[in-house]
Amino acid sequence: MSENAIVVCTWSTGRDGLPEGIEEVLHIGRGMASALGTELAWLVLGPLPESAPELAGKYGVAKLQHATDPKLDPAGSDACVEAIAAYWETHSPGTLILHQTNEARVVAPRVAGRLGKAVVMNGISVEAVANNYQITASAYGGDTRVIYEVSSGSILSFIANAVVPEPAEGDAVSPETLAVDLSSVEERIQIVEQASFDGPRLDDAEIIVSGGRGLGGADNYKLIEQLAAALGGLPGASRPIVDEGWVDSSHQVGLTGRITRPNLYIAVGISGASQHMAGCSAAGTIVAINRDADAAIFQHARYGIQGDALEILPELIRAANAR
């Protein structure tokens, strides 16, 4: 493998299909590799997704490396950290990049701690400057952007929902199998009860209708569900109403909830705090409904309706059902 190679790393989460965010990080990785004149590799821990070779070709991946071990299917964080550390020993990559999932939020800093490397989370974009990288990341819940500089040989995690991936023509890449020995790894965290949610996920939704405190009360959240259903979308929520217990946290959109990128995001009674916008600002079109004409949400919206959500929602449900 060429020196300073950029390595995108993904692992099996037990869900079928390609890992989430993979095209976005491959897109970022391709950009980094070409800026540095180095090659891009994709390290897959655990079962190889069926379409990985083809996808690798579309993003200029030079090497598709596939680490197999029973302990990587599905992969616990101890197995992931061990596998990546072993990979680093033998391949000494330039930089490892990840799509930021809850699992990546654990694995990235643990690998950094294990190997004595730098780690940066919440990356939005990256530029190579001499032998260093400058990563633009979100801070203060999205209120500010910071630029961090790290040397090559770091671990970077991206919230890549604002990236528009550009696949190109390219031949499928044959995977090469890497032997890793994880026989000594015993996962220290035992799952007693699996998370049981198996419905459609906000992360994948094309249309989301979210409600906030402006709904006035928990009972009115059903209007959000009805409008979402009428539009063929999913209901979301701001953090305050999740904290209040109006809906459970699987609905929460925002920096500490789901990071979404739907085509259409309708925010009802949501002020538009940066914390929330971090989870929906990549939406194709944002519609805001709010009583307060000065609410920050209108700065992000394409269409705005100033008024009482409880008067407007029933009409919108009617109009959506009639379309």
Place this chain on the structure above:
Amino acid sequence: MKITVCVKEVMDPDAVNNYAVAGRLEIGPDGKTLTQTAIPRLMNGYDEQAIEAALQLRDAGADFTLTVVSAGPEPEKMLKHAAALGAQEIVSIPIDPGQHDYHAVATLLSAQIEKTGGADIILCGRQASDDDQGVVPALVAERLGMPVVTLARALELRGDKLRVTRVTSEGDEVVEVACPAVVTISNEIGDPRYPTASAKVKARRVKPTVTTPADLGLGEAELQPRVMLTRQFVPEVQGNCEFIQGEPSEVADQLIERLKADSIL
């Protein structure tokens, strides 16, 4: 049993948000430091919830010494608040945040915990509301050879094991881990309690233990920053909102028509 909570002082994120939304957030001549002196500094909310998680364990009957430790410019006032909440021991590691990145902070915190005989449970907020990085807990865990369980909404001690309910994108997950372990606390744990007036008075007399990097045997080489903050700025939003006006039934019909015309519906 010993429980250590790691806390960080931050600028009040709600005040930062208000200034940012109003377009009046000031960034100093170095191009990276927020300079508004009107913004109060307080304990990171998630860290306060990590103390709350410890107090909930105590409410449930667990017997332990609670230590709260912080590395930062002037952590003492915030640590008095921790003492008022029920920390028996407060530890301050004064450092200049401009010279120390979060890797250095993790090194200092783990060295302090190690020096004082370790901890059975280390609790941290899921992330700090200023940099949102959330990497210190895992760095500390890795340094001390402990597992790290993230995003806890509930904790239960069962003998020497900790049962943790985690918030995940697929709903709640329940896991079990043997102590010693690091656990990060999410906002779902609930609002932190307020100290009583008498506890506040008593806390004034609690003296923090002050430890320097040198006391921990750490010099420049070990604390060399790996991540340099070079700039900070407020992102611009385009702001081309078109308001749709009229009676509720009219705006509803118009909005659906617009979205259809834009091929969004």
